[in-house]
Amino acid sequence: xxxxxxxxxxxxxxxxxxxxxxxxxxxxxxxxxxxxxxxxxxxxxxxxxxxxxxxxxxxxxxxxxxxxxxxxxxxxxxxxxxxxxxxxxxxxxxxxxxxxxxxxxxxxxxxxxxxxxxxxxxxxxxxxxxxxxxxxxxxxxxxxxxxxxxxxxxxxxxxxxxxxxxxxxxxxxxxxxxxxxxxxxxxxxxxxxxxxxxxxxxxxxxxxxxxxxxxxxxxxxxxxxxxxxxxxxxxxxxxxxxxxxxxxxxxxxxxxxxxxxxxxxxxxxxxxxxxxxxxxxxxxxxxxxxxxxxxxxxxxxxxxxxxxxxxxxxxxxxxxxxxxxxxxxxxxxxxxxx
Amino acid sequence: xxxxxxxxxxxxxxxxxxxxxxxxxxxxxxxxxxxxxxxxxxxxxxxxxxxxxxxxxxxxxxxxxxxxxxxxxxxxxxxxxxxxxxxxxxxxxxxxxxxxxxxxxxxxxxxxxxxxxxxxxxxxxxxxxxxxxxxxxxxxxxxxxxxxxxxxxxxxxxxxxxxxx
Numbered sequence: 139x140x141x142x143x144x145x146x147x148x149x150x151x152x153x154x155x156x157x158x159x160x161x162x163x164x165x166x167x168x169x170x171x172x173x174x175x176x177x178x179x180x181x182x183x184x185x186x187x188x189x190x191x192x193x194x195x196x197x198x199x200x201x202x203x204x205x206x207x208x209x210x211x212x213x214x215x216x217x218x219x220x221x222x223x224x225x226x227x228x229x230x231x232x233x234x235x236x237x238x239x240x241x242x243x244x245x246x247x248x249x250x251x252x253x254x255x256x257x258x259x260x261x262x263x264x265x266x267x268x269x270x271x272x273x274x275x276x277x278x279x280x281x282x283x284x285x286x287x288x289x290x291x292x293x294x295x296x297x298x299x300x301x302x303x304x305x306x307x308x309x310x311x312x313x314x315x316x317x318x319x320x321x322x323x324x325x326x327x328x329x330x331x332x333x334x335x336x337x338x339x340x341x342x343x344x345x346x347x348x349x350x351x352x353x354x355x356x357x358x359x360x361x362x363x364x365x366x367x368x369x370x371x372x373x374x375x376x377x378x379x380x381x382x383x384x385x386x387x388x389x390x391x392x393x394x395x396x397x398x399x400x401x402x403x404x405x406x407x408x409x410x411x412x413x414x415x416x417x418x419x420x421x422x423x424x425x426x427x428x429x430x431x432x433x434x435x436x437x438x439x440x441x442x443x444x445x446x447x448x449x450x451x452x453x454x455x456x457x458x459x460x461x462x463x464x465x466x467x468x469x470x471x472x473x474x475x476x
Numbered sequence: 477x478x479x480x481x482x483x484x485x486x487x488x489x490x491x492x493x494x495x496x497x498x499x500x501x502x503x504x505x506x507x508x509x510x511x512x513x514x515x516x517x518x519x520x521x522x523x524x525x526x527x528x529x530x531x532x533x534x535x536x537x538x539x540x541x542x543x544x545x546x547x548x549x550x551x552x553x554x555x556x557x558x559x560x561x562x563x564x565x566x567x568x569x570x571x572x573x574x575x576x577x578x579x580x581x582x583x584x585x586x587x588x589x590x591x592x593x594x595x596x597x598x599x600x601x602x603x604x605x606x607x608x609x610x611x612x613x614x615x616x617x618x619x620x621x622x623x624x625x626x627x628x629x630x631x632x633x634x635x636x637x638x639x640x641x
Contacts, residue, residue: 199538199539201538204538205538235539319543320543320547321543321547321548365548366547366548414540414544414545415545416545417545417546417550417551418550419550432551435545435577436562436580
């Protein structure tokens with residue numbers, strides 16, 4: 139018992155994890171085998187193997203030499219050092235904390251060190267000070283698609299809310315402040331809205347159903363926890379438009395945590411941030427083994443990092459979280475099939 | 477003679493008991509009194525919610541507030557205190573943990589441990605975790621707050637300040 143008391147929290151978690159290892163391994167096998175079967179039945183084999191990386195949710199403040207600046211820079215170094223080298227990086231939103239252009243510019247400066255192209259989508263922290271004016275000035279349209287080595291990639295702006303500020307007489311700063319608070323009920327649910335849904339219909343209209351599709355949004359394309367906008371209100375419409383494809387892989391920011399789900403043909407993967415980890419809401423997850431270990435509050439980089447995805451020749455996708463610290467459960471340690 | 481003395485003593489004790497009941501007893505709180513007490517509590521919870529989300533600039537020098545890592549007071553685990561805090565190397569109370577978070581990750585100035593602001597912070601954390609089992613000690617699992625289903629766009633209209641009944 140005395141020895142037990144000397145254990146650090148991380149040691150304790152590790153031992154606790156070992157105790158349940160059999161269960162976890164069994165769960166992992168079940169998960170992976172299940173996905174493999176689905177994937178092999180669905181893919182056309184037209185994909186050339188490659189890797190891409192995801193960085194997200196830096197939440198940069200305006201203060202000089204803020205600790206989050208260094209965390210993002212470290213994640214950039216991590217991606218630059220990957221072997222094989224990612225073909226490109228997707229940034230999944232929330233470069234800024236308060237929507238300020240100086241914060242966006244700081245992020246652009248740090249991300250410019252990446253040695254590969256970067257594609258951007260916005261988060262709510264980038265958008266609601268000036269309704270995306272500065273963001274669009276730097277990155278152009280938040281709605282885009284491109285094809286790469288046999289895969290169709292889509293980016294969309296999922297953080298659009300109904301106008302809550304005009305009737306309330308809010309200033310831009312007050313509007314931004316409302317959006318900054320995760321659990322603020324004032325702004326209501328997010329969505330991609332009608333214009334982007336129409337764009338999406340046209341974008342995928344001529345694609346063959348056996349095309350591998352990857353879609354990026356800031357918020358999850360499923361109802362995870364609406365209270366914190368861990369959801370997209372019109373995700374069912376997005377999923378319906380993409381339902382013709384054998385398989386769709388969706389990656390999202392915003393949740394600052396590892397999380398995984400499958401709905402029909404769509405597999406959804408959450409990403410870790412470079413700022414702080416969000417706790418898990420009280421929601422029963424279909425794949426609870428994909429929850430990362432609880433972060434050590436004394437280690438400011440625990441629970442954060444980058445991630446990369448390896449697309450294989452048969453279009454299997456293997457997701458790898460690349461955390462700064464040791465936070466992954468056995469199921470995630472060596473990557474998992476999406 | 478001896479029995480008579482004992483009898484008289486019991487009578488005296490009984491009379492004293494009746495007297496004490498008259499002096500110290502009281503009727504249960506009325507509905508109006510209970511409403512006032514709850515309103516007083518929720519006012520303090522409200523203040524705690526504001527502090528939790530950055531209303532006092534002295535609590536942070538880097539822009540971070542408690543709500544950044546603990547939305548709806550999630551993972552603040554108030555019901556697991558007192559417990560051993562590895563960074564401090566000793567068993568601490570919730571208020572010590574709150575001040576640790578203010579001074580270390582947020583780089584701010586600690587609250588008076590016995591002041592009204594600290595009581596408000598504790599009130600918010602406990603209120604958002606009401607119903608949780610009291611379990612002092614190690615918390616290796618992240619615990620979750622009360623599930624809130626209130627506000628614009630949600631099934632039930634609530635107070636709009638982050639908690640609901």
